[in-house]
Amino acid sequence: MTQHLTKPLLGCIADDFTGATDLANNLVRAGMRTVQTIGVPTDNQPIDADAIVVALKSRTIPAQDAIAQSLQAHAWLKAQGVEQIYFKYCSTFDSTPQGNIGPVTEALMDAMDGPGKGFTIVCPAFPENNRTIFKGHLFVGDVLLSDSGMRNHPLTPMTDANLVRVMQSQTQRKVGLVEQSCVSAGPDAIRARFQALQAEGVGVAVVDAISNQDLMHMGQALADMPLVTAGSGVAIGLPQNWKARGVLAANAAADTLPAATGYQAVVSGSCSVATNAQVLHWRQAGKPAFAVDPLAVASGTDVVQQALSWAAPQLKDGPVLIYATAEPAAVKAIQNQLGVAQAGELVEHTLSNIAKGLVQAGVRQLVVAGGETSGAVVQALDVERMVIGPQIDPGVPWTSVTSKVCHGDTVHVTLKSGNFGTHDFFEKSFSLLK
Numbered sequence: 001m002t003q004h005l006t007k008p009l010l011g012c013i014a015d016d017f018t019g020a021t022d023l024a025n026n027l028v029r030a031g032m033r034t035v036q037t038i039g040v041p042t043d044n045q046p047i048d049a050d051a052i053v054v055a056l057k058s059r060t061i062p063a064q065d066a067i068a069q070s071l072q073a074h075a076w077l078k079a080q081g082v083e084q085i086y087f088k089y090c091s092t093f094d095s096t097p098q099g100n101i102g103p104v105t106e107a108l109m110d111a112m113d114g115p116g117k118g119f120t121i122v123c124p125a126f127p128e129n130n131r132t133i134f135k136g137h138l139f140v141g142d143v144l145l146s147d148s149g150m151r152n153h154p155l156t157p158m159t160d161a162n163l164v165r166v167m168q169s170q171t172q173r174k175v176g177l178v179e180q181s182c183v184s185a186g187p188d189a190i191r192a193r194f195q196a197l198q199a200e201g202v203g204v205a206v207v208d209a210i211s212n213q214d215l216m217h218m219g220q221a222l223a224d225m226p227l228v229t230a231g232s233g234v235a236i237g238l239p240q241n242w243k244a245r246g247v248l249a250a251n252a253a254a255d256t257l258p259a260a261t262g263y264q265a266v267v268s269g270s271c272s273v274a275t276n277a278q279v280l281h282w283r284q285a286g287k288p289a290f291a292v293d294p295l296a297v298a299s300g301t302d303v304v305q306q307a308l309s310w311a312a313p314q315l316k317d318g319p320v321l322i323y324a325t326a327e328p329a330a331v332k333a334i335q336n337q338l339g340v341a342q343a344g345e346l347v348e349h350t351l352s353n354i355a356k357g358l359v360q361a362g363v364r365q366l367v368v369a370g371g372e373t374s375g376a377v378v379q380a381l382d383v384e385r386m387v388i389g390p391q392i393d394p395g396v397p398w399t400s401v402t403s404k405v406c407h408g409d410t411v412h413v414t415l416k417s418g419n420f421g422t423h424d425f426f427e428k429s430f431s432l433l434k
């Protein structure tokens with residue numbers, strides 16, 4: 001008997017791994033059966049899902065490489081038959097003056113065909129996680145992006161909150177703005193504004209959003225846009241379009257994972273404000289924690305072995321934390337000695353080897369903090385796909401993976417974006433799996 005597969009409707013390209021699970025989480029919660037792949041699959045086997053998220057690690061690599069990988073993902077998704085492409089970046093618009101958000105957006109726009117190909121939006125808003133956009137300015141909680149902890153990010157310091165200006169500095173296309181007063185007026189007003197902007201020669205519109213209601217309005221106005229570029233928030237407004245057309249069944253959130261087994265560990269390479277608070281909370285509770293010193297690694301000490309030998313005898317007693325997380329001044333001092341990219345890579349390499357060793361030692365519930373760190377860890381675990389499970393905090397679900405480093409066993413993994421999660425996130429994650 002021929003098996004009937006549903007053709008995927010939405011194809012997503014995420015520029016980091018935590019961002020990919022964040023997006024997949026929002027799609028699953030909005031009723032789309034979602035599959036997340038690690039990198040671009042090497043075969044063209046049809047995937048039975050409503051949405052596919054291809055997770056790349058392209059946020060901070062050279063722009064030309066990010067473009068090449070994103071175009072490859074785009075071609076693969078198109079071959080799967082998706083109707084709409086979604087380029088997912090960070091809710092804090094993490095990028096450098098060289099990109100990669102602008103260059104990748106332009107390359108994807110060039111690759112589009114059909115009506116609407118010359119126009120797209122930019123919208124990192126995610127109100128549930130306190131990322132809002134007003135008059136083109138991105139707020140993190142109560143402060144402008146440029147006054148938030150993001151100004152000290154180790155790889156992508158964000159020092160300008162004006163998204164029109166930031167995006168314009170990364171793209172040849174003219175950037176315009178759809179203000180919140182228009183967004184709150186509803187989908188017709190937004191569509192009219194899109195047309196007016198296009199008539200003025202605008203190719204990319206930053207769209208304000210301060211609430212989920214704004215995102216739902218925007219979602220309707222995006223129904224026919226072939227390429228959407230956004231954080232994960234905009235995704236909550238898209239499924240309604242397919243539901244209205246009767247091509248998306250009402251799925252109860254498909255977030256059931258197999259039962260969790262094995263030891264528990266946290267590996268943290270994020271230096272964001274929220275992660276620093278989470279590490280502090282863990283340490284202040286007297287729970288086992290091992291600090292990775294990047295300078296020791298650089299001087300040739302086998303820190304991976306040290307960390308694994310430290311962890312081995314205590315894994316049976318409960319979760320352990322291994323972290324390189326540090327406050328901005330300490331990170332700066334390390335970067336001054338090692339170089340920014342070199343320090344980042346060194347720490348990612350160390351933490352991913354530690355994560356691999358922990359899984360080989362029997363860890364089957366693993367919390368990873370930090371987008372770049374998560375990318376390195378998931379690659380080290382040799383994983384092809386992630387199944388999305390229940391949400392721990394907005395933007396962060398548990399997932400389950402099949403890892404080749406433990407002979408195909410199931411490992412429960414959560415990839416926590418740097419600035420997501422409450423201060424007790426690590427403890428809460430494990431209690432949720434029980």
Ligand SMILES: Nc1ncnc2c1ncn2[C@@H]1O[C@H](COP(=O)(O)OP(=O)(O)OP(=O)(O)O)[C@@H](O)[C@H]1O
Nearest residue numbers: 270271272324326344347348370371372373417418
């Ligand atoms: N002590 C340290 N000194 C220098 N660099 C560090 C240190 N600890 C971590 N790093 C590097 O800082 C970078 C942190 O980026 P990562 O994406 O993992 O976290 P994040 O930016 O907080 O998360 P997200 O991208 O999800 O917001 C990584 O490249 C990591 O290797």
Ligand SMILES: O=C(O)[C@@H](O)C(=O)CO
Nearest residue numbers: 018019022090091371417
């Ligand atoms: O959008 C966010 O903030 C996250 O999904 C992310 O991309 C962090 O790396």
